[in-house]
Every structure is written in C-alpha cells, then in structure tokens.
Amino acid sequence: MRRILLHRLRKSMSDGLILNDISLVIPSGKFFVLLGPSGCGKTTLLRLIAGLDVADEGKIFLGNEEITHHPIHRRPINIVFQNYALFPHLNIFNNIAYGLQLKGLDPTFVKQKVYKIIETFHLEGHVFKFPSQLSGGQQQRVALARAIVNEPDVLLLDEPLAALDFNLREKMLIELIELQDKLKTTFVYVTHDQFEALTVADQMAIMNHRGKIEQIGTPKEIYEFPLSSFVARFVGTTNILHGTLYNLKEPDAMIRIPDLGDFKLYINQRKEWMSEGREVLISIRPEKIFISRKKTLNFSNTLKGVVQSIVYHGRSTQYNVLLKNQMKLQVFEQNEEHFPQGVIDYDHEVYLHWQKENALLLEK
Amino acid sequence: MKNSLSSSLKHPYIGIPALIWQLLFLYIPLLITIACSFLHITDQGIQGLTLEKIKYFLTPLYLKVIGFSLLLAIVNATLCFLVGYPLAYFLAFTGKRFKNLLLFLLLIPFWTNFLLHVYAWFYVLEREGFINNLLIGWKILKQPLTILYSPAAIMIMMLYFYLPFMVLPIYSSLERFNTSLIEASLDLGASWWQTFRRIILPLTMRGVRAGFFLTYIPSFGEFVIPSLMGGDKMMFVGNIISEFTLVEGSDSFGGAFVVISCFILIATALLFYKILGYSIQSRGKVK
Numbered sequence: 011m012r013r014i015l016l017h018r019l020r021k022s023m024s025d026g027l028i029l030n031d032i033s034l035v036i037p038s039g040k041f042f043v044l045l046g047p048s049g050c051g052k053t054t055l056l057r058l059i060a061g062l063d064v065a066d067e068g069k070i071f072l073g074n075e076e077i078t079h080h081p082i083h084r085r086p087i088n089i090v091f092q093n094y095a096l097f098p099h100l101n102i103f104n105n106i107a108y109g110l111q112l113k114g115l116d117p118t119f120v121k122q123k124v125y126k127i128i129e130t131f132h133l134e135g136h137v138f139k140f141p142s143q144l145s146g147g148q149q150q151r152v153a154l155a156r157a158i159v160n161e162p163d164v165l166l167l168d169e170p171l172a173a174l175d176f177n178l179r180e181k182m183l184i185e186l187i188e189l190q191d192k193l194k195t196t197f198v199y200v201t202h203d204q205f206e207a208l209t210v211a212d213q214m215a216i217m218n219h220r221g222k223i224e225q226i227g228t229p230k231e232i233y234e235f236p237l238s239s240f241v242a243r244f245v246g247t248t249n250i251l252h253g254t255l256y257n258l259k260e261p262d263a264m265i266r267i268p269d270l271g272d273f274k275l276y277i278n279q280r281k282e283w284m285s286e287g288r289e290v291l292i293s294i295r296p297e298k299i300f301i302s303r304k305k306t307l308n309f310s311n312t313l314k315g316v317v318q319s320i321v322y323h324g325r326s327t328q329y330n331v332l333l334k335n336q337m338k339l340q341v342f343e344q345n346e347e348h349f350p351q352g353v354i355d356y357d358h359e360v361y362l363h364w365q366k367e368n369a370l371l372l373e374k
Numbered sequence: 375m376k377n378s379l380s381s382s383l384k385h386p387y388i389g390i391p392a393l394i395w396q397l398l399f400l401y402i403p404l405l406i407t408i409a410c411s412f413l414h415i416t417d418q419g420i421q422g423l424t425l426e427k428i429k430y431f432l433t434p435l436y437l438k439v440i441g442f443s444l445l446l447a448i449v450n451a452t453l454c455f456l457v458g459y460p461l462a463y464f465l466a467f468t469g470k471r472f473k474n475l476l477l478f479l480l481l482i483p484f485w486t487n488f489l490l491h492v493y494a495w496f497y498v499l500e501r502e503g504f505i506n507n508l509l510i511g512w513k514i515l516k517q518p519l520t521i522l523y524s525p526a527a528i529m530i531m532m533l534y535f536y537l538p539f540m541v542l543p544i545y546s547s548l549e550r551f552n553t554s555l556i557e558a559s560l561d562l563g564a565s566w567w568q569t570f571r572r573i574i575l576p577l578t579m580r581g582v583r584a585g586f587f588l589t590y591i592p593s594f595g596e597f598v599i600p601s602l603m604g605g606d607k608m609m610f611v612g613n614i615i616s617e618f619t620l621v622e623g624s625d626s627f628g629g630a631f632v633v634i635s636c637f638i639l640i641a642t643a644l645l646f647y648k649i650l651g652y653s654i655q656s657r658g659k660v661k
Contacts, residue, residue: 062557082560095558099576108572109562160562 011038011196012073012163014059019068021054028054030221032068036164037213039194041187045207046217047244052200053092055217056166059198060089072163088157089166093173094149096141102128102152103137109160123159131155147178158193167199171206183209204245208233216241235278239372242293249299249339252374255290262366265292269335274310274366283373291372296340298368301329301360303352309363315339317358331360411630427630436614440635443611444642447594450532451540454589455582457533458540462581465541466548477545480538492602495531496522499603523605531603536593540585547581548574583650587643594639611635 014036021029028051036042044052057063059070061082070078077085088109096105103124104111110120128134131151141149150170157165167186171179187210190197201207207214208229215226218240225237236242239250253267255275263275263284275292277284284290305312315331318338322328329341339362354360414424431437465476483491498504499522506518521527551574559569575582597612606613611631618628 060561062561082557083563083565087561089558089561091554091558093552093554095552095554097555097558097573097577108559108564112563112568156562 011194012075013038014164014196014198015071016055016059017069017071019055019058019065019070021051021058021063021065023054028221029058029065032221032223034215034223034226036196036198038163038196040212041190041197041199041210043207043211043214044198044200044217045204045214045245046202047219048202050217050219051221052202052217053168056089056168056198056200059164060087060166061085062089086163087166088160088162088164089168090153090157090170092169094141094153096149096152096156098141101138101140102133102144105141105152106156106159108156127155127159146174147182150174150182154189158189158195162195164196164198167197169201169203170199172201172203179206180209186210208245216244235370236293236372239291239293239374242370242372246295247340248293248295250372251292251294251337253290253292255284255288255371256286258284258286263371265290265371267335270313270333270337273369275369275371276366277371281373284371289374291374293370293372294339294364294368296328297326297342297344298364299339299341300363301331301341301343301354302363303354303358303360305361306363310366311364311369313339313362315360315362317354317356317360320354320356329354329360331362407629408633410626411633413626415626427627428634430627431631431634436631436634439609439614440611440638442608443594443635444638446528446532446596446600446610447590449529450536450593451586451590453529453533454536454540455586458537458585459544459582461537462541462544462548465545466551467553480541483535484538488598491535492531492599495527495534495603499527499530522603523607525604525608527603528600528608531599532593532596535599536589539588539592543584543588544578544581547578551577579650583647586646586650590646591639591643594635 014034016032016034016036019029019032020027032055044055046052054063058065061077061080065078068078069076072086097108100108106127107120107124110123125137128137131154133148133151133155136144136148136152141152144152150173153170171182174182183206186197186199190210197210199206199210211229213226214229214232216224216232218224225232225241227235232241232245236245242248243250251265251267251270253265253273255263255265257264258277260280261277263277264272265275266272273292300306300309313333315333317329318332319330320327321330324345326342326344329343331339331341333339341362411427412423412425414421414426461480465473465480496503500506501518501520501522503522505521506515509515510518521530555573555577556569559573560566564572595612595615597610597616600608600610601613614631615628615635618631619625
C-alpha cells in the first residue's frame with residue numbers, strides 16, 4: 011500500500027478558482043474523509059486523484075511515483091460515483107467483471123473472483139439481474155464491488171451514500187468501516203455530511219468554501235479542538251460568542267462579552283494571536299452546557315436566560331435560550347430519565363453553566 | 375386520482391384524421407396495387423387471377439436491378455453510419471458551445487430546392503468543375519478525373535443527402551448519454567476505444583438502428599440521384615417502376631414490380647432489424 015501525496019494543487023474552472031494550493035498527505039491503509047460544504051471543490055480534488063481531471067498546477071504522488079499526468083486507465087485507483095454509474099446494458103455479473111475482463115484475464119479466474127466478491131457483498135440472488143432491477147442499496151453494493159474487485163491501491167468514494175435513506179445509510183457506513191478494516195485499502199471518502207464523516211473517518215480534512223483545507227485530524231481532534239470558527243461551526247453544532255480577551259495568565263484567561271459579563275477561559279495551547287485586549291471568539295458545544303432552574307455552584311461560568319423554544323430529539327432535548335444581549339444559545343440535555351425532576355418549560359428562567367475547559371478560544 | 379388522470383390523457387379519437395388520410399391515400403392504393411399485380415385485366419374487364427406479371431420480373435435482368443438497389447441502400451446506410459456517428463459524437467460532446475449553430479448548419483440543405491443541390495453537385499464534380507480545377511490548380515493531377523456519371527458521384531450525393539437522417543437520431547441518443555458511464559469505464563481500466571465499443575455504442579444502438587432504417591429504406595427506392603448523378607448508366611428499382619408506370623403506361627406491370635421489390639425490402643429490413651437489435655440487450659431503462 012502506498013500513501014498519496016498532494017503537492018500544491020491548484021485548479022480553476024470557467025466559473026472561478028476551485029482548488030487553491032492544496033497540499034495533503036493521505037496515509038496508506040486508512041479511512042480518510044474529505045469533508046466540506048457543497049461546491050467547495052472536494053469532488054474536484056477526488057477527480058484529480060482519479061485522473062478524471064487534470065490539475066493546472068501542482069503534483070500528485072502515489073508512494074514515490076508521480077502520477078499527475080498518468081492517464082486515468084493506468085492508475086491503480088478506482089472511484090465509486092455518486093450516481094453509481096452502473097452500466098445499464100450489462101447484468102450484475104458483467105458490471106462487476108468489467109475491469110477484470112478488460113485485463114484479458116482467464117475467464118474461469120474472472121468468474122471465481124467475481125463470485126467471491128458477489129458473496130462478500132450479499133448479492134448472490136442478483137447475478138443475472140440488470141442494475142435497474144435493483145434497489146438503491148443493492149446498486150450501491152454493486153458499484154463498490156465493481157471497484158474493489160480490481161484490488162486498487164486507493165478507493166475513492168464520491169458521496170456514495172447521498173441517495174440512500176437514513177437507516178440504510180447508517181447500515182452502509184458500518185459495512186464500509188468493516189470492509190476497509192478487512193481490505194486495508196486506502197479509502198478516500200468525500201462528503202458534505204458531518205455525521206458520515208465523523209462515523210467512518212480515521213483521519214479527516216475539512217475544506218472551506220474557498221477551496222482550502224482548514225484542518226486535518228482525527229474526528230475527535232476536529233470535533234473537540236477545531237482550529238477555526240468555520241470548522242467549529244461546520245462540524246457539529248456550536249455556540250459562538252464574541253468578546254475581548256483580557257487577564258491573560260497562562261493557562262487561564264478571561265473574556266469580556268458585552269452586556270453579558272466576564273467569563274473564565276482555559277487556554278489549552280498558546281497561539282501567537284492570543285494577546286490581551288484582542289477581539290476573539292469562543293465556541294461552546296451545546297452538549298457541554300448544563301441547564302438548570304436553580305443556580306449551581308460547582309461550575310466556572312454561569313449565565314442567566316429565558317427558554318424560548320424546546321425541540322425534542324428523542325435521545326436528547328434541545329433548548330434555545332435567549333440571553334440578556336438578545337443572543338440565543340443552544341443547549342442539549344440527555345434524556346436520561348423516564349420521569350425527570352424539575353422539568354424545564356417554555357418561558358422558564360434558567361441558569362446555564364459550563365466549565366472553563368469546555369469553552370474554546372478562537373481567532374476572530 | 376392517478377387512474378382518472380391517465381384515462382383523461384387517452385384520447386383515441388385524436389388519431390382519426392391521420393388514420394383517414396392514411397387509409398385513403400396509402401392503404402387503399404397499396405391494396406389496389408397488390409390486387410392489380412395478381413389480376414388479369416383486359417379491355418373487357420377482370421379475367422381472373424394470374425401470376426404472369428410477377429413471373430415477368432423474376433428474371434436475372436430485373437433481379438439484378440433489385441440487387442443493385444439493395445447494394446445502393448446498404449452501402450449508403452453504412453457510409454452514413456461511418457461518417458454520421460463521429461459527427462453526431464462531435465455535436466453531442468465536443469461542440470457544446472456551437473451545438474445549436476452546428477445543428478442548424480446540418481439542417482440547412484433541407485431548406486433549399488432538391489434540384490438546386492443536384493446542379494450544385496454537377497458544378498462541383500464535372501470535368502471542368504470545382505474539384506478537378508482545384509486538384510489541377512494545386513498540381514496534384516495533370517488530367518481531370520471523371521467523377522460525374524460514375525458510382526462515386528452517386529454515392530457522394532447520396533451520402534450528402536441522407537446524412538442528417540443518420541446523424542439526428544444518433545445525436546439524440548448521445549445527447550442524453552450519462553457521461554459518468556464513460557468515466558466509470560475509463561476508471562475501470564478501459565481505453566477510449568474499448569469504452570466506445572463496450573459502453574457507448576451498445577447504449578446508442580437504438581439511435582443507430584433508427585438512423586439505419588431512415589437511410590436504408592428510402593435509399594432502396596431512390597432513383598433521382600442515381601439517374602442524374604450516374605447518367606442513367608445503371609438501373610435501379612425506382613427507374614424500372616417509373617419506366618413501367620409513367621413511360622409505357624402499363625401500370626399493373628409497374629405494380630407487380632412494386633410488390634416484388636417491397637417484399638424484398640421488407641424481408642431485408644426485418645433481417646437488419648434482427649441483426650442490429652441483437653446488440654441491444656438492455657432490459658433496463660437506458661439512463
């Protein structure tokens with residue numbers, strides 16, 4: 011297995027710059043996710059790796075071999091398309107066997123290999139059916155099987171689950187994780203869905219609207235320690251508050267938020283831009299805020315507000331709380347009890363508490 | 375609701391005017407033609423059935439004419455396919471920006487009078503014509519070529535005239551083509567040519583088949599282009615029919631020949647339909 015190295019890739023199309031100076035290492039044998047909003051160029055990046063498009067500038071390496079200008083059919087890389095792109099005039103067997111047949115391999119060997127992969131993907135009953143006779147989930151499996159049967163070094167997946175309904179998607183995600191674990195092939199998975207990304211990724215990269223990579227890391231690093239407000243907002247939900255940094259005595263600091271007061275902060279890692287008197291942002295995840303009707307003392311920070319709306323999600327409940335400065339904060343509470351004490355209702359005055367370690371300081 | 379909607383969309387009466395037209399001017403005349411070719415008609419009226427008129431044409435002389443017509447039709451349809459497919463491909467994929475202009479240019483010949491085309495081709499192909507002047511002027515040739523009144527001239531004009539009938543159906547099937555199928559094929563290791571043979575051609579075979587029949591069937595009966603461009607040196611089905619019906623006035627003999635040639639045309643067309651249809655295996659809908 012070989013890693014992929016992208017070096018200063020740049021790509022423009024008629025409607026503007028799509029990719030802006032992308033450098034990235036995709037480690038071999040890992041499940042790598044490219045997460046970004048629609049239209050951020052993540053699919054274009056995938057197409058460059060596959061060889062479906064050519065970069066304006068920059069280089070692509072597979073291991074130590076430069077493949078920037080290798081023709082598409084000479085790359086040991088296969089792609090699973092968003093719309094599956096199954097050949098409608100070929101049955102499932104011939105769809106899956108397509109790549110092997112092109113190599114001119116012995117037909118009995120091809121047959122063996124195809125039937126083995128058909129078994130892996132639980133498609134036994136559909137060998138002689140045509141793609142249009144299969145359900146979405148089955149078509150998805152055929153598309154995966156058709157790519158994997160060629161034993162590529164790298165498998166590219168372009169929003170492969172976008173067309174499936176929620177339950178099926180969750181099931182397929184688990185199947186993908188298990189498949190990657192078994193094959194040890196490098197998977198590069200493109201999606202705009204943070205839930206999918208956090209579920210499957212070993213490593214993930216977040217791309218912004220301007221075609222740049224904002225952060226690379228494990229799902230946990232990305233979710234717990236976003237480096238920018240874009241990442242904090244895009245991955246998961248969060249509350250962003252504006253204020254001024256002061257009283258900077260590492261690892262502690264204070265932030266003054268107009269009309270709300272002063273709050274304690276914990277600085278995990280000192281950055282150059284952190285200086286006293288600077289306008290900054292803090293991000294607090296909704297599940298890291300504790301909501302109660304009575305004031306509780308063992309928290310570093312407390313805020314008062316009024317419940318404006320309540321959204322029941324089943325496993326959790328979301329409270330939207332209006333603050334004194336007319337800002338709204340989101341709070342998630344786990345629904346741990348069948349019969350909870352001290353139910354919070356609309357228009358109740360509540361206290362919001364959070365520990366200083368759970369608020370993250372971000373550059374404005 | 376769905377049922378009432380679909381039944382309100384069905385108006386069987388809407389086809390009646392066209393049906394009457396076809397009945398009066400196609401099916402009834404055709405029946406008369408068929409009947410006449412099997413009836414023995416004299417000045418005293420119908421004298422009974424006869425196979426005389428059919429037998430009259432079942433001689434090597436006339437079968438050769440039918441053979442030539444078949445050859446003309448097959449060669450023309452094949453040439454149209456060989457020239458037309460790349461053109462349709464270009465229109466559908468490459469010429470995106472000028473697509474409408476190019477389609478418009480393809481259809482312009484339909485707007486002008488047919489005889490005008492013929493005379494234009496005379497000018498291009500004759501001994502003192504455009505092509506010969508050009509070739510001699512560039513010192514490629516010393517003696518002018520004899521193109522006009524040769525099979526080559528016939529095929530040039532036939533191809534020119536029938537090309538749009540092949541290009542348009544192929545173009546329409548290529549235009550709806552899902553290009554990610556091409557990308558998937560390339561990605562799975564196919565060269566462009568393998569992709570064309572295994573994916574693009576089979577999936578556009580319906581267009582090819584439509585184009586083949588739109589050129590094959592009318593070329594079989596074509597006689598204006600062969601006689602004008604070929605200088606009446608060769609006889610085709612159309613020439614024989616016009617001889618018997620227009621010149622000699624023995625219409626029922628012409629009718630008999632129509633019946634024979636129609637029979638052969640339908641038989642061969644069905645054969646080609648089978649052959650071309652064999653490659654359309656798709657049972658699913660072609661996206």
